[in-house]
Amino acid sequence: MYTVVKRRVLAEAIVLLEILAPDVANKAQAGQFVIVRQMHNSERIPLTIMDFDRQKGTVTIVLQAVGYSSKLLTEMEEGDNLLDFVGPLGQPTEIKNYGTVLCVGGGVGVAPIHPIARALRDAGNKVISILAAKNKDLIILEEEMKAVSDEIVITTDDGSYGLKGFATHGVQAVLDRGLEISAIWAIGPMIMMKSVADFTKPLGIKTLVSMNPIMVDGTGMCGACRVLVGQETKFACVHGPEFDGHLVDFDLAMKRSAYFRQEEAIALHEHKCQCQKEGK
Amino acid sequence: MASKMPRHDMPRQDALARGNNFQEVALGYPLEVAVQEANRCLQCKKPKCVAGCPVGVDIPKFIQKITEREFLEAAQIIKRKNLLPAICGRVCPQESQCEAQCILGVKGEPVAIGRLERFAADYEIAQGCCKPECQAPTGKKVAVIGAGPAGLTCAAELARSGHGVTIYEALHVAGGVLMYGIPEFRLPKAIVQKEINGLKDMGVEIKVNQVVGKVTSVQELLDSGYDAVFIGTGAGLPHFLNIPGENLCGVYSANEFLTRSNLMKAYDFPNHITPIKVGERVAVLGGGNVAMDAARTALRLGAKDVYIIYRRSKTELPARAEEVENAEEEGVKFHLLTFPVEILGNEKGNVKSMVCLRYELGEPDESGRCKPLAIKGSEFEISVDTVVVAVGQGPNPLVTMTTKGLALDKRGTILADKETMATSIPGVYAGGDIVTGAATVIQAMGAGKKAAASINKYLATK
Ligand SMILES: Cc1cc2nc3c(=O)[nH]c(=O)nc-3n(C[C@H](O)[C@H](O)[C@H](O)COP(=O)(O)OP(=O)(O)OC[C@H]3O[C@@H](n4cnc5c(N)ncnc54)[C@H](O)[C@@H]3O)c2cc1C
Ligand SMILES: Cc1cc2nc3c(=O)[nH]c(=O)nc-3n(C[C@H](O)[C@H](O)[C@H](O)COP(=O)(O)OP(=O)(O)OC[C@H]3O[C@@H](n4cnc5c(N)ncnc54)[C@H](O)[C@@H]3O)c2cc1C
Ligand code: SF4
Ligand code: SF4
Ligand code: FES
Numbered sequence A: 001m002y003t004v005v006k007r008r009v010l011a012e013a014i015v016l017l018e019i020l021a022p023d024v025a026n027k028a029q030a031g032q033f034v035i036v037r038q039m040h041n042s043e044r045i046p047l048t049i050m051d052f053d054r055q056k057g058t059v060t061i062v063l064q065a066v067g068y069s070s071k072l073l074t075e076m077e078e079g080d081n082l083l084d085f086v087g088p089l090g091q092p093t094e095i096k097n098y099g100t101v102l103c104v105g106g107g108v109g110v111a112p113i114h115p116i117a118r119a120l121r122d123a124g125n126k127v128i129s130i131l132a133a134k135n136k137d138l139i140i141l142e143e144e145m146k147a148v149s150d151e152i153v154i155t156t157d158d159g160s161y162g163l164k165g166f167a168t169h170g171v172q173a174v175l176d177r178g179l180e181i182s183a184i185w186a187i188g189p190m191i192m193m194k195s196v197a198d199f200t201k202p203l204g205i206k207t208l209v210s211m212n213p214i215m216v217d218g219t220g221m222c223g224a225c226r227v228l229v230g231q232e233t234k235f236a237c238v239h240g241p242e243f244d245g246h247l248v249d250f251d252l253a254m255k256r257s258a259y260f261r262q263e264e265a266i267a268l269h270e271h272k273c274q275c276q277k278e279g280k
Numbered sequence B: 001m002a003s004k005m006p007r008h009d010m011p012r013q014d015a016l017a018r019g020n021n022f023q024e025v026a027l028g029y030p031l032e033v034a035v036q037e038a039n040r041c042l043q044c045k046k047p048k049c050v051a052g053c054p055v056g057v058d059i060p061k062f063i064q065k066i067t068e069r070e071f072l073e074a075a076q077i078i079k080r081k082n083l084l085p086a087i088c089g090r091v092c093p094q095e096s097q098c099e100a101q102c103i104l105g106v107k108g109e110p111v112a113i114g115r116l117e118r119f120a121a122d123y124e125i126a127q128g129c130c131k132p133e134c135q136a137p138t139g140k141k142v143a144v145i146g147a148g149p150a151g152l153t154c155a156a157e158l159a160r161s162g163h164g165v166t167i168y169e170a171l172h173v174a175g176g177v178l179m180y181g182i183p184e185f186r187l188p189k190a191i192v193q194k195e196i197n198g199l200k201d202m203g204v205e206i207k208v209n210q211v212v213g214k215v216t217s218v219q220e221l222l223d224s225g226y227d228a229v230f231i232g233t234g235a236g237l238p239h240f241l242n243i244p245g246e247n248l249c250g251v252y253s254a255n256e257f258l259t260r261s262n263l264m265k266a267y268d269f270p271n272h273i274t275p276i277k278v279g280e281r282v283a284v285l286g287g288g289n290v291a292m293d294a295a296r297t298a299l300r301l302g303a304k305d306v307y308i309i310y311r312r313s314k315t316e317l318p319a320r321a322e323e324v325e326n327a328e329e330e331g332v333k334f335h336l337l338t339f340p341v342e343i344l345g346n347e348k349g350n351v352k353s354m355v356c357l358r359y360e361l362g363e364p365d366e367s368g369r370c371k372p373l374a375i376k377g378s379e380f381e382i383s384v385d386t387v388v389v390a391v392g393q394g395p396n397p398l399v400t401m402t403t404k405g406l407a408l409d410k411r412g413t414i415l416a417d418k419e420t421m422a423t424s425i426p427g428v429y430a431g432g433d434i435v436t437g438a439a440t441v442i443q444a445m446g447a448g449k450k451a452a453a454s455i456n457k458y459l460a461t462k
Helices: A022-027 A068-074 A107-122 A142-148 A167-176 A190-200 A250-257 A261-277 B031-038 B048-052 B059-067 B071-081 B085-091 B113-127 B149-160 B189-201 B218-223 B254-261 B289-300 B321-330 B397-401 B441-461
Strands: A002-011 A014-020 A033-037 A045-053 A058-064 A084-089 A100-106 A126-133 A151-156 A183-187 A206-210 A226-229 A232-235 A242-244 B141-145 B164-168 B205-207 B228-231 B251-253 B281-285 B305-309 B333-335 B338-345 B351-364 B370-374 B380-383 B386-389 B428-430
Touching: A002 A058, A014 A068, A022 A045, A022 A058, A022 A084, A033 A058, A045 A068, A045 A084, A045 A107, A058 A068, A058 A107, A068 A261, A100 A107, A100 A167, A100 A190, A107 A126, A107 A142, A107 A183, A126 A142, A126 A167, A142 A151, A151 A167, A167 A190, A183 A190, A190 A206, A190 A250, A226 A242, A226 A250, B031 B059, B031 B113, B048 B059, B059 B071, B059 B113, B071 B085, B071 B113, B085 B113, B085 B189, B085 B441, B113 B189, B141 B149, B141 B218, B149 B164, B149 B189, B149 B228, B149 B441, B189 B205, B218 B228, B228 B441, B251 B254, B254 B289, B254 B386, B281 B289, B281 B338, B289 B305, B289 B321, B289 B386, B305 B338, B351 B386, B428 B441
Parallel strands: A100 A126, A100 A183, A126 A151, A183 A206, B141 B164, B141 B228, B164 B205, B228 B428, B251 B386, B281 B305, B281 B386, B305 B333
Antiparallel strands: A002 A014, A014 A058, A033 A045, A033 A084, A045 A058, A206 A242, A226 A232, B338 B351, B351 B370, B351 B380
16 A cells, blocks of 8 residues: 655646655656556556655655546545555656756646756756746646756746746747757657657757656556657657657657547546445 | 266357356356266376376376365365466366377367366365465575466465565566456456465465566565575567557557456446447457457457458467367457558548458478468458457566576577576576466466475575
């Protein structure tokens, strides 16, 4: 059993959970993820590690409620237990001194960017972080990101906070200052990662993205997480989740992510009915 | 004479009814039939059947106990050599192992050894399993990586010798392929868990959710106080064909398809939350047991047409004859001497059809089977919504990659001594599919047993 020791609501439908899992905390590194299963009939859900504390033996994850399983997870209370918590999985981010780097987090993608920014800064990089969201209320982890960055830039689609525009506008704004950027990490919705990668490709700036395909086991056994990277099929759970954004076939990845949409809607609907019947 | 009696059929669920449910197909012998079948055995003085069993079960002796209606005794005799008889009685390819050697098979039909083994094991489970006796604790500790048949058997044998055993399993349940691969209708998961509970009763600790190579490593296990390590991580890495369209939505590896259905119980969606999509027309690529399991699962999940697509002809199908027959009876269609060169999709990226070539058979190749030769210009299209790739599995590199000094062969399997199962690292042993490549349950168990015997010797010197 893995106990929730802390719960914090970061924005509407976005929740931070700190979970007691000493073995995972002991080995976790920036860029890795875990797979969780809440109860006996739950799916195995992949979630990126937002933070870890080896002393306390905890791992922190940030969840956005998008479907039935993630919604149930965001409803967990402190003291509740998760049935399964597997990790750390995937390859850690390659951390070294690159020079000046950009860490771009879109929406809930700010969470996985956090440990990467911290590790890069600890390695001597100048870290400029860009936090992007639809509006002011959906900007998360601003304080935490400030603490691990030399500078932060905020963009919102509607201009309610920071610069008006998408994540790419933030990147543009930084580049306009004439800074030499050695590498960019961009994590967030698939469409945002694609835009950033498309934007930086002609500029020749190394851009890493963290792919979030549908997964089952997370250990290389099923191949559900296949992504096409430079014409080569890779398993995101073993070879990734981080890949060179200029080589990823995002269109295919987006189609693959949508494959179970109908079933996901059924799960949400059926279980809502169940809860209503049971008066929950 | 008893041997003149024909071999007894095992009752099976009706072919039409069973195509719609996940309950076990083969129903097992009723008690009286078991006794009659047991009576067919000649009780040979030099029983050939035993040589055909990779773990050397004392076949005539357990069969004799069944004739004497000493069913629990019969189970105990099997268990001396084989701790998972309810599983082996169901999934061993008996026709090429113990039964292939039975003397009665020379002129007629062999004794139904597997069915009798299953009967005795099920009888014991129904009565409540007896706990195998363990020797006094030795104070030695062994870590076993992987809870498939190899790891489970090794762990059980070591526990019996009095060692402290901990199993590290990557998934959230123990059992390996028995849980995630072989479908419920061939091997009920409750049976697997009952046999595994027997291990827990013997004091074996099973730690699930532990991906070795990530959360810990072989070296760390040795450093943290284990006196020896056994690696039984199987051949879980799915192979694909590398043809265009293979990453379209609706193309599954057999592992993914079966794992969704078996381990995650997607057949009970939405009560179990993991989804699976089958569509109306399903093509399964390959002709082995894994392909048959995937095809029969697809039918049960509601597909209208399910095709086995195989490059060679029926005689070369690597699946067990019984499984091919079951699949045919349930309505699986066979497109033989056919294989795809490309999978085509629609605008959503979903599979819509496959372009296939027809094949003819040429001279036998290294494997002794006739080589399939593509017929030029024979392209044709089959419309399908789902493709399941079942063309084999290789070793998963998570453990081997992270273990310094572990000698591997060029396929990535671990090099282990055939007799002792010792690897290139002192105190580290390996067995099962991670050594042989994809093989059988009983072979994996045999390897686990041999390794346990060597580990025993090794620990005595430490
Ligand atoms: C390596 C990895 C790391 C991840 N890290 C995080 C994280 O830190 N925080 C977080 O909130 N989520 C993260 N995700 C995504 C998370 O796993 C999915 O949101 C979750 O599985 C959805 O489950 P569900 O049943 O609630 O939704 P579903 O009912 O499965 O889906 C609901 C909607 O979300 C879409 N969707 C489903 N899966 C994904 C996906 N993988 N990516 C994008 N859209 C999807 C569906 O198309 C559908 O529209 C990560 C995924 C991966 C593979
Ligand atoms: C669909 C299917 C049907 C089959 N049908 C039959 C049949 O009818 N009869 C028959 O005899 N054989 C059959 N086989 C083959 C048989 O199941 C295998 O040969 C046998 O299971 C091998 O046993 P094993 O213990 O070596 O490996 P596995 O059963 O593969 O078990 C390996 C275990 O190790 C775990 N593991 C892997 N990596 C790690 C890691 N890094 N850390 C921790 N744990 C790890 C895995 O999760 C798994 O639980 C079938 C196989 C499949 C796939
Ligand atoms: S374990 Fe398998 S091969 Fe051995 S006797 Fe039993 S069924 Fe036959
Ligand atoms: S060879 Fe056949 S008849 Fe002889 S002991 Fe074995 S099972 Fe019985
Ligand atoms: S999730 Fe199964 S192989 Fe990656």
